[in-house]
Amino acid sequence: MTLQQAQSRVDHWIKEYGVRYFSELTNTALLMEEVGELSRHIARKYGEQSYKQTLTPQEIKQSIAGEMADVLFVLICLANQMEIDLESALVQSIDKKTRRDHQRHKHNPKLHD
Ligand SMILES: [Mg+2]
Numbered sequence: 001m002t003l004q005q006a007q008s009r010v011d012h013w014i015k016e017y018g019v020r021y022f023s024e025l026t027n028t029a030l031l032m033e034e035v036g037e038l039s040r041h042i043a044r045k046y047g048e049q050s051y052k053q054t055l056t057p058q059e060i061k062q063s064i065a066g067e068m069a070d071v072l073f074v075l076i077c078l079a080n081q082m083e084i085d086l087e088s089a090l091v092q093s094i095d096k097k098t099r100r101d102h103q104r105h106k107h108n109p110k111l112h113d
Pocket residue numbers: 034037066067070
């Protein structure tokens with residue numbers, strides 16, 4: 001699925017099941033909520049926090065994937081309602097990072113073992 005297809009699929013879902021988009025403000029709050037849920041898993045997997053119950057590595061991976069998808073879903077909602085082409089925006093972002101940082105990370109000694 002391309003990002004354009006994902007935007008179209010989310011738009012279809014919203015119109016079919018969601019009635020309408022939440023406001024941009026509500027969706028921004030929901031985006032922060034989903035990022036928080038993702039962060040909670042990252043803190044437990046990579047940080048000093050621990051899960052209350054024992055989860056298998058596969059269950060943890062599935063949980064993280066689910067939260068990443070939740071983040072992406074809400075971000076796509078925001079892009080759709082603001083008429084932003086995410087695929088084009090991502091290409092522009094990568095191009096910008098390439099122009100700006102094409103030597104930066106190669107010369108960062110912290111990135112080399
Ligand atoms: Mg979630």
